[in-house]
Every structure is written in C-alpha cells, then in structure tokens.
Amino acid sequence: PEGIRKAMPLLDQALTAPIKGYAWLPDLRRRTHGRPVPIRLLGLPAVALGGPAAAQFFYEKGNFERHGAIPGPVLDTLFGRGAVHTLDGQAHEARKALFVALLMQDGVDILAKMVGEAFDEAADGWRGGPPVSLFDATAEVIATTVARWVGVPENESDRIAQARDMIAMVDGSVALGPRHARARLARRRQERRLAELIEAVRREEPLPSALSAIAHHTADGCLLDARTAAVELLNIIRPATAVTWFVAFAAHALERWPGNRARLTDDDFALAFVHELRRFYPFVPFLAARAARDLHIQRVDIRRGALTLLDVYGQHHDARVWPEPYEFRPERFLRRQIGEFELIPQGGGDPRTGHRCPGENITVALLGELVQRLGRLEYYLPAQDLSIDLGRVPARVRSGPLIVVG
C-alpha cells in the first residue's frame, strides 16, 4: 500500500489521508469558534469552512469549481470519471439538466411506491425466519427496484451481486486496502456491463426510461461516449441504493428513541423524522471544491485554486444552527421552513443550477415510505453491537442492524 500511496497524485493523498473520520473538521473549526480555518494538506494551502453563511458562499455562482477537486480514488469508486459531479460551467449545466429532467419531475412518487411495495414483499419472507441484516436486505430491495425504474432489464441471478456492487462503491470510496479494492472492482464491473447495455439501447427507438434518456442524450449534438453514459446511469442507481444507510440508521434511532415509533403513522412527523435522520447521522463528512478566483470570507483569504472543504457533518452538529445538536429530536423540523443552506446532507442551494443533489426528493420520498413501514413492522433486535464508529467513513451501524421479524 505504501508504494501505491506514493504513486498517487498529491491531491489524492491530500484528501484521503486525513479522512480519519467525522470529527476531523469539526475539531479544527471548534478552535476558531466556527470561523473558516486555513489548513495545510500535505503542504498545500486549503480552507475548511461551515455554517449556513459559509455554505451559501460555497455555492455562490463563480466562487468555486469542481474539476480537480475530487481525488482520483474517489472518482474511480464513488462517482466515475467524467461524472456530472466534476463538471463546471456550461458542461455542468447541460449534463445537470438531464438529471433534473429525470429525477425532479413526475415519477418520484411512483418509484417510492415501488420501493415500498418491494420492501413489504421482502419483509413477508423474513417473518418467522432467522435474523436478517436490514442493511443488506434493504440494499437489495432498493437496487433491484431502482434498476427496474430506470429501465435496466432484470437478471434474477444478478440481483444480489448488483446490490453488493452499488454498496461497495460507496463503502470503499475513501478507504484503503481491501474495501477500496472491492469498490474499484465493483465500479469496473458495473461500468462495463452498463456501457454494453447503453450501446444496445442506442440501436433501438427511444423509450420513456432513464436508461434510454441517458443513452440518447446529446450535448453540442454529440452522444456521450458509452462509458460516460454508464457512469451517469450508475449515478442514479448507486446513490439511490445508498439510501440504505439511512434506513439502517432509522432502525438504530427507533431502538434508541422508541417513543418516535408510534408517531411515524403521521406523515408530517415521518417527514420530520427523515430530516432529523439526515441531519443527525453521519454520512457525507464534507464537500470539496477549488476556489475559482481569489476569495475572502470572514477575515480569511482563499487563494485561487485552493482546496476548500465544506464541513457538512460539523454544520449539522453546530449548536449555533441546531440547538442541542446531539439530541435526536424530529420535532425540530415540525412547522419549520428549512433554509437552502441549513440542512445540507445532499449539498446546498438550488439543485437545478448548482451541484446540489438532484436526488434529494427521491431520497426523502424513499425514506418516508421505508421508515413508515419500519415503524409498522413487528420485529425486535437480538443482542448485537449497535455502535457506530465515527472514525469509519462512511459510518455504519456495526451489526447491520440484524432484525428478527415476527
């Protein structure tokens, strides 16, 4: 591993080496009472910032760029080379419009319903059986249903392998060693398979599916190369499968704060519970971009090109923004408008123009369906290790959790 690490470009090391966990940036920022902190990453100047005003600054048009901000190991696992995440300006606008058309229009509720029904069907099979890993089972339900929703033909024998690959790409993206190797392998396998499918779909008439839309999408009159099209198709199936993380966290929250369970039948409360899950639990630690020009914020200079990290986890646990941030209290989201830059588990600002996640409506809809079902499901958690290690990125409930369904 030492040899491999030395061969990585400096940026790759700069960003992956210090990812020691979710406390890294919040600890640094606490020393300056939340103000931006100039840091050095392997000798390179960088800045860490957080808080709604800083998030707004991070997303202000013209302030930051994404090319060159995401380390190679993360591209080769999580996002894919040439992904929308890495584009700027006009190229980003054109590609983003494709995602907005596919993910932010009708069809979101249909997908949520499909996932809910698939979960019920799977849960029927768990009744009276041995303990089930809620994480693994949910990943399979979501990956299979989303693949069907985007138009990828189903291959029964591939269902589990496909779900495992989607999870592996997320789980190993910033790890070293075998977890990272699994993530690379998963991406290579899925990109190859979906690029072939894209080529096949191009020989057919366009259909109303995301697969077909991506296959036939053109920018400046050109189709995407098949590999990039596969990357973007995966940028729907993979993050949707990643919603699994929050389903596992939901079971954790219901175990620790069982008083919430009965209230999940109320749609408003279920939505507040989903928002609190996305605020409270650790998933995305921070976001990275490069200053597009010389910038200045709260008495700190950011030189053009400098790497800038928006501390997502820290912002969600800052008492100035969220009173008693370490209390899990869905009520904080009842009867409250959420500012564009306050709750940022999927980025901030306007998803149509900036880099904010276009899958946020889908995430919230899927979680709404699934947490309500979890609330109704009769199950118990056998003795197990429910700890969540904040030194592991992305964090997970260590045991799954395992549930026994009655």
Ligand code: HEM
């Ligand atoms: C971008 C988080 C679910 C598709 C992002 C970003 C974050 C994020 C942090 C980057 C924002 C930025 O760079 O400024 C999440 C989390 C999810 C989730 C935590 C739930 C577990 C989804 C889903 C989809 C999706 C369900 C699609 C169905 C995308 C795409 C982008 C993106 C295509 C790139 C947008 C761009 O660069 O313009 N997401 N996401 N995500 N997400 Fe999600």
